[in-house]
Amino acid sequence: MNTNVIVAAFTIAVTVIIWLGTTNNDESWTGNRNVCVGDCYEAWKAENGGSIADIERVKQEALAAASPEALGETYYGQCIACHGGNGEGGIGPKLAGQAVSDIADKLIGYRAGEPRGAQSAMMWPVAKPMTDDDIGNIAAYIGTL
Numbered sequence: 001m002n003t004n005v006i007v008a009a010f011t012i013a014v015t016v017i018i019w020l021g022t023t024n025n026d027e028s029w030t031g032n033r034n035v036c037v038g039d040c041y042e043a044w045k046a047e048n049g050g051s052i053a054d055i056e057r058v059k060q061e062a063l064a065a066a067s068p069e070a071l072g073e074t075y076y077g078q079c080i081a082c083h084g085g086n087g088e089g090g091i092g093p094k095l096a097g098q099a100v101s102d103i104a105d106k107l108i109g110y111r112a113g114e115p116r117g118a119q120s121a122m123m124w125p126v127a128k129p130m131t132d133d134d135i136g137n138i139a140a141y142i143g144t145l
């Protein structure tokens with residue numbers, strides 16, 4: 001086969017593909033079969049109690065209004081395995097009954113990588129990512145145990 005035949009065949013093939021593509025073009029196809037706009041979105045809003053932005057704002061307000069104890073309780077989920085669901089202790093020492101300020105001080109120490117007992121290395125990675133707020137909240141929650 002000489003080069004001209006190959007080039008001609010290729011050109012025809014490309015032309016056919018483009019022609020098929022354009023003649024089968026569906027004007028109403030938006031590229032997204034999952035659009036929920038206009039009436040669909042209004043219906044969704046009515047069902048879900050507001051726009052996505054409204055719902056997010058309400059969520060943020062609820063979070064901001066939540067008590068430190070409530071926020072701490074959420075965070076405490078990460079501690080249960082070692083300190084028990086009620087702070088009764090297990091792998092780690094008993095936390096229930098300790099003063100809020102003691103819990104906070106100890107966590108601040110662990111966060112700074114300071115040793116307390118023989119097993120402090122278990123607490124360093126736990127405390128490391130905690131913010132001051134996290135520590136305040138979690139200490140407040142443990143104070144209720």
Ligand code: HEC
Binds near residue numbers: 106115119
């Ligand atoms: C992997 C197990 C583990 C997890 C998870 C864990 N701890 Fe601990 N925790 C320990 C151990 C072990 C100690 C004792 C460390 C030592 O020897 O200093 C300890 C000590 C502590 C102490 C000091 C207690 C005292 O009286 O000396 C506090 C406060 C504490 N943990 C809080 C927390 C909080 C809050 C969380 C969750 C964010 C948490 N821990 C998660 C194992 C864990």
